[in-house]
Amino acid sequence: MFNNLDELKTYSDELRNKKESCDCVEVLVGMSSCGIAAGAKEVMKALQEIIEQRGISGCVKVKQTGCVGMCYNEPTMEIKRGDESILLGPVNVEDAENVVDMHIGNELKISKYVIGNKFKTCLD
Amino acid sequence: MIEQYRIVLRNCGVIDPDSLDDYIKQYGYQALGKTLAEMTPADVVAEIEGAGLRGRGGGGFPTGFKWKIAAQQKSDTKFVVCNADEGDPGAFMDRSVIEGDPHSIIEAMAIAGYAIGASMGYVYVRAEYPLAIERLNRAIDKAKEKGLLGDNILGSDFSFDLEIKFGAGAFVCGEETSLIHSIEGYRGEPTTKPPFPAVEGLFGKPTIVNNVETFANVPAIILKGKDWFRSIGTESSPGTKVFALAGKINNTGLIEVPMGTTINQIIFEIGGGIPNGKKAKAIQTGGPSGGCIPVKYFDTAIDYESLKALESMMGSGGMIVLDEDTCIVDTAKFYLDFTVDESCGKCTPCRIGNKRLLELLEKVTNGTADENTLNDIQSLSQVIKDTSLCGLGQTSPNPVLSTLKFFPEEYKEHIVDKKCSAFVCKELYQYVINDSCVGCTLCSKKCPVSCIEGEVKGVHIIVQDDCIKCGKCYEVCKFNSVDLVPGGLSNV
Ligand SMILES: Cc1cc2nc3c(=O)[nH]c(=O)nc-3n(C[C@H](O)[C@H](O)[C@H](O)COP(=O)(O)O)c2cc1C
Ligand code: SF4
Ligand code: SF4
Ligand code: SF4
Numbered sequence: 084m085f086n087n088l089d090e091l092k093t094y095s096d097e098l099r100n101k102k103e104s105c106d107c108v109e110v111l112v113g114m115s116s117c118g119i120a121a122g123a124k125e126v127m128k129a130l131q132e133i134i135e136q137r138g139i140s141g142c143v144k145v146k147q148t149g150c151v152g153m154c155y156n157e158p159t160m161e162i163k164r165g166d167e168s169i170l171l172g173p174v175n176v177e178d179a180e181n182v183v184d185m186h187i188g189n190e191l192k193i194s195k196y197v198i199g200n201k202f203k204t205c206l207d
Numbered sequence: 208m209i210e211q212y213r214i215v216l217r218n219c220g221v222i223d224p225d226s227l228d229d230y231i232k233q234y235g236y237q238a239l240g241k242t243l244a245e246m247t248p249a250d251v252v253a254e255i256e257g258a259g260l261r262g263r264g265g266g267g268f269p270t271g272f273k274w275k276i277a278a279q280q281k282s283d284t285k286f287v288v289c290n291a292d293e294g295d296p297g298a299f300m301d302r303s304v305i306e307g308d309p310h311s312i313i314e315a316m317a318i319a320g321y322a323i324g325a326s327m328g329y330v331y332v333r334a335e336y337p338l339a340i341e342r343l344n345r346a347i348d349k350a351k352e353k354g355l356l357g358d359n360i361l362g363s364d365f366s367f368d369l370e371i372k373f374g375a376g377a378f379v380c381g382e383e384t385s386l387i388h389s390i391e392g393y394r395g396e397p398t399t400k401p402p403f404p405a406v407e408g409l410f411g412k413p414t415i416v417n418n419v420e421t422f423a424n425v426p427a428i429i430l431k432g433k434d435w436f437r438s439i440g441t442e443s444s445p446g447t448k449v450f451a452l453a454g455k456i457n458n459t460g461l462i463e464v465p466m467g468t469t470i471n472q473i474i475f476e477i478g479g480g481i482p483n484g485k486k487a488k489a490i491q492t493g494g495p496s497g498g499c500i501p502v503k504y505f506d507t508a509i510d511y512e513s514l515k516a517l518e519s520m521m522g523s524g525g526m527i528v529l530d531e532d533t534c535i536v537d538t539a540k541f542y543l544d545f546t547v548d549e550s551c552g553k554c555t556p557c558r559i560g561n562k563r564l565l566e567l568l569e570k571v572t573n574g575t576a577d578e579n580t581l582n583d584i585q586s587l588s589q590v591i592k593d594t595s596l597c598g599l600g601q602t603s604p605n606p607v608l609s610t611l612k613f614f615p616e617e618y619k620e621h622i623v624d625k626k627c628s629a630f631v632c633k634e635l636y637q638y639v640i641n642d643s644c645v646g647c648t649l650c651s652k653k654c655p656v657s658c659i660e661g662e663v664k665g666v667h668i669i670v671q672d673d674c675i676k677c678g679k680c681y682e683v684c685k686f687n688s689v690d691l692v693p694g695g696l697s698n699v
Contacts, residue, residue: 084352084353084354085236085353085354085355085361085362086354086361086362087240087244087361087362088237088240088241088243088244088361091231091236091237091240091361092237092240094231095231095232095234095235095237098228098231098232099232111220111221111223113220115219115302115303115306115307115338116302116306116336116338116339117299117303119338146223147223147224147225148219148220148221148222148223148224148307149218149219149220149221149222149224149303149306149307149308150219150220150303150306150307150461151219151220152216152219152220152303152460152461152462152463153458153460154459154460154461155457155458155459155460159220161220201221202210202211202212202213202216202463203210203211203212203213204212204213204214204216204217204218204221205212205213205214205217205427205431206217206218206233206234
């Protein structure tokens with residue numbers, strides 16, 4: 084419950100500071116209707132299983148997000164490591180293992196999956 | 208190289224739409240908090256008006272002005288309505304915003320409620336968008352739990368509640384008066400304006416209706432200020448526009464660019480150009496109310512005024528790319544066909560006029576048009592525009608008029624030469640087998656109606672009267688012996 088604007092701002096600041104102090108990898112899978120239609124749910128499940136099996140789930144978080152707009156590359160995902168981020172796609176179930184190896188196990192910046200960088204927004 | 212800049216889509220693909228924390232981390236609900244703690248309702252209206260925000264649902268009406276009219280009305284009850292009916296063929300901007308960032312709409316509607324003095328809002332969402340509805344519902348619940356929606360928001364004395372209404376599944380329900388009647392439980396049919404909804408809307412009370420994308424801009428404007436917003440885009444159309452790129456383009460999808468970006472920049476720099484080395488012919492914007500802009504105007508900087516000057520309109524943001532293989536008459540027919548299907552039937556010019564207009568276009572595409580047909584098309588279009596009751600009918604001839612203006616030679620080719628250079632209009636071309644045929648018999652085996660005759664190792668021949676023009680023979684022949692040629696009108 085937020086009782087006023089200051090409480091909300093304080094909480095917002097806390098959330099941002101918390102993130103910056105952690106070097107976890109975040110995998111954001113595009114899960115809007117378009118992504119789901121292209122198989123994003125199955126891809127997300129596959130990623131979670133692989134990460135679980137390898138025992139790295141403590142430092143890798145797989146999350147859903149909305150659509151980045153790149154319909155022609157669905158299913159898409161973003162891999163975030165601190166301030167760095169890359170967009171990948173199309174990543175199908177059979178690519179999941181590869182993506183974990185290349186972009187989470189190793190920190191490759193270039194691969195056949197890389198389709199660009201995060202878009203500039205008014206909140207940057 | 209032009210880059211995308213995202214205001215409306217700022218959180219789409221960035222946050223988990225089901226996480227309120229994620230939204231708050233992105234300064235979520237701070238715009239609402241700021242308006243409640245630091246601004247009067249009049250300040251909010253002035254900020255939106257000063258920013259020059261215009262309606263993104265198609266018309267480009269100044270949002271602040273609409274809010275001001277509603278705010279000035281003396282009434283104990285007022286309403287805020289979000290139009291998420293999104294009926295244009297090929298458009299999915301609004302769906303993406305709600306699915307990817309539902310809290311931004313909730314926050315914006317509460318800000319609008321505070322500005323005009325409303326305590327209740329409705330989001331009218333297409334029933335065909337189940338995931339959007341699900342995420343919006345969850346977001347509303349979470350916002351209420353945390354005191355960001357409902358009674359005494361953020362400890363203030365402002366209360367605002369939201370309810371979701373499902374669209375009745377007709378394109379015309381996106382028209383604001385129709386949408387209001389649909390929420391009231393009546394048939395989704397338009398009524399005349401005035402009275403405008405801002406004066407007399409939902410349940411007869413002052414109501415603002417705004418599009419999803421319009422609302423998504425609001426929290427950003429409040430947080431960053433009107434001057435910041437005005438610094439993006441053009442003088443008459445500040446801010447950005449989201450487009451859904453579709454059709455003959457490599458990078459189909461959603462993009463957001465500052466107003467004033469040129470069509471060339473969108474198609475070739477962001478959209479990656481036309482597939483298969485084809486040439487672009489035109490873009491269609493504004494959906495069934497818009498028109499086709501030919502390639503020679505692709506250096507136009509896009510805003511509300513420039514598109515209007517080119518006989519099209521901004522519309523909600525569908526941008527369909529047509530390549531050289533597109534028949535422009537067939538394209539106009541496609542949109543008119545849509546309108547005829549979606550006309551609610553309340554008024555005669557739209558119900559019957561559009562049907563007759565479609566028949567005239569069919570005469571052009573099937574080769575039965577004559578020298579009077581174009582005049583008939585022109586004058587009927589004008590009557591439909593002048594006399595229809597709502598925006599649907601008033602704009603329905605636009606795809607026809609714009610293509611007629613920019614591609615007159617293509618209409619004439621159909622009418623005079625009985626020819627469709629794009630080989631789209633079936634009645635105006637035929638398949639013939641040339642002398643290079645080696646008589647392998649493959650085509651005759653594959654022809655679904657068995658209308659290809661000939662001996663093994665002899666030149667084959669197509670019995671034109673029976674051919675259904677499926678193109679199978681053209682596809683399977685390994686010797687380039689089947690030609691696609693103009694003509695063939697006689698055997699239809
Ligand atoms: C036939 C017809 C369909 C419409 N469909 C939509 C729609 O799907 N979404 C929308 O926001 N506006 C639609 N509009 C425009 C609305 O009537 C209204 O102008 C708009 O919701 C106002 O919001 P804005 O000022 O924020 O754009 C439609 C108009 C007509 C005539
Ligand atoms: S113009 Fe068409 S859609 Fe609008 S009220 Fe008349 S018949 Fe209905
Ligand atoms: S176009 Fe189709 S129907 Fe006509 S001859 Fe070829 S295969 Fe047969
Ligand atoms: S497939 Fe081509 S070469 Fe073979 S019979 Fe038909 S037209 Fe002649």
